[in-house]
Amino acid sequence: MFPTPIQRTSAPVRVIYRIALPVVLLFWLLPMLAILITSIRGNADIIAGNYWGWPTEFKMVENYSEVFNPARSPMLLYLRNSIIITLPSVFFAVFFSAMAGYGLAIHKFKGRILIYAMFIAGNFVPFQILMIPVRTIFSNLDLLDTLLALIIFHTAFQIGFATFFLRNFIADLPMALVESARIEGATELTIFFRVILPLIRPALASLGVLLFTFIWNDFFWALTLVQSDAARPITFGLQALRGQWSISWNLIAAGSVVAAVPSILVFFVLQRQFIQGLTFGGVKG
Structure with a gap:
């Protein structure tokens, strides 16, 4: 096998x-x-x-x-924008997905399988077809060309995959732990924060690394929702390094290395947790 x-x-x-x-x-x-x-x-x-x-x-x-020369491009601004966009998006996506995964894995209610299937089905939708509806929605909300638009979108967009990811880990946990906590009088929020989250910490770290990489490296949605330098992330801001009459490939390559460094650092800092999260629940006694 x-x-x-x-x-x-x-x-x-x-x-x-x-x-x-x-x-x-x-x-x-x-x-x-x-x-x-x-x-x-x-x-x-x-x-x-x-x-x-x-x-x-x-x-x-x-x-x-x-x-990093301000006369050529506001690279520090782009870097700051990427940090502002990525960190809240990863936090909220992981937090809301953990809550959704807990509800779908632990609680038995009518329509649970259908809701879970919708989370899974959303991962198979080609994201390009969402471009016009998403831009129209944010335009109607007067959020185009803002950091908040990218934070809201990335949080919502990643929740489907993240819920599917975490629900499977939570479902593998011993149900006896939850039942014991309920017998002791713990509320559902207490069980979630004091029992479930500590047990799935490797999975949370692994998911956080994946989402950080996905969101930090995004170019398509920055191109769709952002028009000015004020909200451009570093991936979209690399084009500012192009010369007026010729393309400075050496500068674009240097900017690409700068843009890739945060993702690499996050992976190496959380490497042990990332591997534990991928193998979490893979071996059962």
Whole structure:
């Protein structure tokens, strides 16, 4: 049913594995390595078409300084906007999804399966078809071109997947814990905050990392709901690094690295919790 561990396979298979793994890893990392190298190239290399060769001059300090040059682009403003958009969106999406998952997993009521199916079905809807309705709704609410619009949308948009994710973890918890708390006189809110949330902490951390990455890297909805620099996130603000007559690929690459750093840091800080969350409930005695 499960793949055979590589240590138990035959010698030829292990040799092929050890050769293929670094090769595949190199091809997978090649675009990222190219961006990192391009971010420290001088503009002369870009003009000469030296995209893949070793840089003839290193301009790391100059390129990254230019990224944060207010005369070229308000990158610090974009970075602040991304933080303001992402952190509340992740918090509210995880919190509301945990409450919804708790209700769907623990409480037995009519229509529970139908509601759960609606959460699942929402994940299969192509998000592009929502563009016009979402823009119309926020326009009628006079929220276009605001940070609040992106916070509200990302919170609502991620709740479907997050509820599906957390409901399964909560359903795997021993029901006896909830029943014991009820016998002791605990309210549903007390059970949720004091019993359920501590038990699913790895799942919450894992979900938080995923949602942070999804929301931080969003470009489509920023393009749909935002028009001015005042509310642009850093992913949408990278286009401001383009030159007037030519594209400064070295600056765009440097800006892309800056935009990717927060997601990478969040993953490495919560790496242990992320892995625990993915394997939580995977083994039962």
